Amino acid sequence: MATLQVELVAVERTIWSGEASMVIARTTEGELGVLPGHAPMLGQLADGGVVTIRTAEGEDLVVAAHGGFLSVSKQGVSILAETAEIAGEIDVERAREALRRAEAESGDDPEALAAARRASSRLRAAGQDA
């Protein structure tokens, strides 16, 4: 079976790289699934989005990615994010706390709104409802 070479890189380090059978992401235009042989594409990930990488072994890797881009080329898929966290590494309690705090002080402050979106995407990636 054909696979995609996927690289998930955050600014400070490479989070994950390996073979995958499918990548599901949400760009600013809408939900998108990438299978092997996809046409070359560049997309901007929606803020507070969740990216799912189905690995070659059939496992689903759910990642909360913020401020990112998706680039599909012949060589594979690279996901660029300012920060990214794999579901298993997310501290649900802290994310919930961050969401509460951000919502409490939000209003129209763009920083707080962004923080709220980040927190809710972390919660969704971890499989909780936000």
Place this chain on the structure above:
Amino acid sequence: MAGNLRALRRRIRSTKSTKKIFSAQELIAGARIVRAQARVEASKPYAREITRVLSALASSASLDHSLLTERKNPRRAAVLVITSDRGFAGSYNVNVLRRTEELLSLLRQEGKEPVLYVVGRKGETYYRFRDRAMAETFTGFSEQPSYPDAQAVGRALIDVFTAGEDDDGSDGAGADGVLGVDELHIVYTEFRSLLSQVPVAKRMAPLEVEEVEEFDYEREDRESGTAAGSADSGVPTSYEFEPSAEALLDALLPKYVTTRIYAAMLEAAASESASRRRAMKSASDNAEELAKSLARQANQIRQADITQEISEIVGGSDALVSANADD
């Protein structure tokens, strides 16, 4: 004589204890270099990918973004200087600041008014002492910069650059009422090796198109390196864009600038530690040498004291003997 000896012993003790501080600093700096270098390495995949995306975008979209186009009549230029928060780093800060002065006078010659943005407490004190205006300062993270730190700096610079877009040729602030800048420069210390760190000045914006082409080579190198057998690597791939190429460029370029600031900060942090380790090494060597020569002096004085004491005793007993003989 004895008082002199005591003073010398005290100096030896204090030299030895400062030496301990220096060598502890040296060890800390040594450990930090390793960590800083690891962080530089860890940040490279992202820089490489974003460059790749940008060059793919640049080959497809028309390059008329404000971060890419040269302004007609540049009046003001922002200069970001990266210095350290703490001293004890030898000539590290002096070199960066000297390079900055060169850049500033060059800019003034070209008729552009420089606006200073300073990272690090040492740079801040330098300019404050000289009563020079600074637009903004950022301190507290020079040794271990994190990406949010770089974002804060990047946001400030991109904001002021965007504000400069509608400034008119004179000192007017333009439609938005904010006096912006027309160019962004950065001065930081490049980490070449453990022994050589060189202060460099680079222009960040407007980005030069040559640079984009240069990245293209990098990308091709990488592709031919990793994907052997992809015969079509010479043909530019035509990408689909989601959203439009222009919107992507809008979102991507500020991030790219921030990434470059972050990379510069990481390099500067590695250089700072390397420079500090070298300075601390020579300081502890000097302290060692000083303690040795002081110990030698102290020994000489001690021996002279003993000799004098013996000759006094001998002299005294001789006098007694001769006095007794006279009786």
